[in-house]
Amino acid sequence: MTNTAPRPEKPPTGLARLAKPEIVVPIGSQNGVDLYLRQETVEKIKEYGEAALSESTRKNYATDWAHFCKWCKKNSLPFLPAPPGVVAGYIAERASNPAIPEEPPPAADEKPTRGRKHSPHGVSAATITGDLAAISYAHKRAGHVSPTLDPIVKDVIKGIRRKLKVAPVKKAPIAIGTLADFLDSFGQTPTGLRNRALLLLGFSGAFRRSEVVAIRFEHIEFVDRATVPGVALFMPSSKTDQEGRGDVITIEYGSKEKTCPVRALKNWLTVSGISSGPVFRAIKRNGALGDRPLCDKMVALLVKDLVQAAGLDKRAYAGHSLRSGYVTTSINSGTDIYVISRHCRHTGVATTMGYAQLNKEEMLKKHPTKKLGL
Numbered sequence: 001m002t003n004t005a006p007r008p009e010k011p012p013t014g015l016a017r018l019a020k021p022e023i024v025v026p027i028g029s030q031n032g033v034d035l036y037l038r039q040e041t042v043e044k045i046k047e048y049g050e051a052a053l054s055e056s057t058r059k060n061y062a063t064d065w066a067h068f069c070k071w072c073k074k075n076s077l078p079f080l081p082a083p084p085g086v087v088a089g090y091i092a093e094r095a096s097n098p099a100i101p102e103e104p105p106p107a108a109d110e111k112p113t114r115g116r117k118h119s120p121h122g123v124s125a126a127t128i129t130g131d132l133a134a135i136s137y138a139h140k141r142a143g144h145v146s147p148t149l150d151p152i153v154k155d156v157i158k159g160i161r162r163k164l165k166v167a168p169v170k171k172a173p174i175a176i177g178t179l180a181d182f183l184d185s186f187g188q189t190p191t192g193l194r195n196r197a198l199l200l201l202g203f204s205g206a207f208r209r210s211e212v213v214a215i216r217f218e219h220i221e222f223v224d225r226a227t228v229p230g231v232a233l234f235m236p237s238s239k240t241d242q243e244g245r246g247d248v249i250t251i252e253y254g255s256k257e258k259t260c261p262v263r264a265l266k267n268w269l270t271v272s273g274i275s276s277g278p279v280f281r282a283i284k285r286n287g288a289l290g291d292r293p294l295c296d297k298m299v300a301l302l303v304k305d306l307v308q309a310a311g312l313d314k315r316a317y318a319g320h321s322l323r324s325g326y327v328t329t330s331i332n333s334g335t336d337i338y339v340i341s342r343h344c345r346h347t348g349v350a351t352t353m354g355y356a357q358l359n360k361e362e363m364l365k366k367h368p369t370k371k372l373g374l
Helices: 041-051 055-074 084-096 125-140 151-164 176-186 190-204 261-272 299-309 320-332 337-343 349-353 360-365
Strands: 024-030 033-039 220-223 230-235 247-252 281-283 289-293
Touching: 033 041, 041 289, 055 084, 055 125, 084 125, 084 151, 125 151, 125 190, 176 190, 176 299, 190 261, 190 281, 190 299, 190 320, 220 261, 230 261, 230 320, 299 320, 320 349, 337 349
Parallel strands: none
Antiparallel strands: 024 033, 220 230, 230 247, 281 289
16 A cells, blocks of 8 residues: 655755744745745844944945935936946046036035035045945945956046046144144133043044044043053044954143143043043033033034134144144154054054154254265
């Protein structure tokens, strides 16, 4: 008698082994077998994948990608996946055409939006490089080969860089004299004491503006030993430490009370009564202290207020001027470049030198030919 009972199905292997009654998401197939992952696992993949980039980078990529898609739709061209010729055409037009009509040029003292730098010819080569990075990222995330790897795109961007040859515009460094002479312009109010501490700490610690506003009370350790008195600031992460290994920045007491960053920080903490959380916070009109840290753009505004009090053109300065000012001042004072580079958390000396803005007189004082015995 023949057994007609159905044979049990062979259990699936690998990723397909997951039971279908669970909430699962198809992720493709292999050797004719459909593959699934739990939805929570797929969400974790997305979460960790997005964490590979900083929040600011993700925002910049989103802005640049949206602009590319808009251009493609306007010209009835495919954007995902985009043929290499389309990408080449896009960047060629970006380099050649003047400001985008629907976005008028900014005022003289206003910073242009990233990716929309206005010029008589078109956007800069650096901006176009950012565009390509965003296009490449979007294609890779969607599972496509990046069109930016195609030789035609590489040749076009190389030609743009050679033809434009526009040197990057650097913000002027804050001079130590300017910092010392015009800190009093902020006054002795709680707001003025906060601004004084922020600028002195930003300058002496060579902090990026995002780093100085991220300082928390829990990250501060005052070191009052007679050997090396000062303050140690723990940085959980930074631009060059996206994985959060952490770093400690030490700042010694200054020789002058007026410009001492450690004393300024202590004064601010005493006046504000801060004992936890963000150190640099907004102060409301009624004098109440906010809970959240200052926006990093506030650093740039404070720098501009300082130089304006000194009678300088505030358009030439920004939050970056503190970091550049530290590097330039340290080189002029004879500090070893490797020590400066370490303090700035730079990965190489070449990056540090890019921050230095030395005048001809200072360059001649330290010219290497002096030691040749000529």
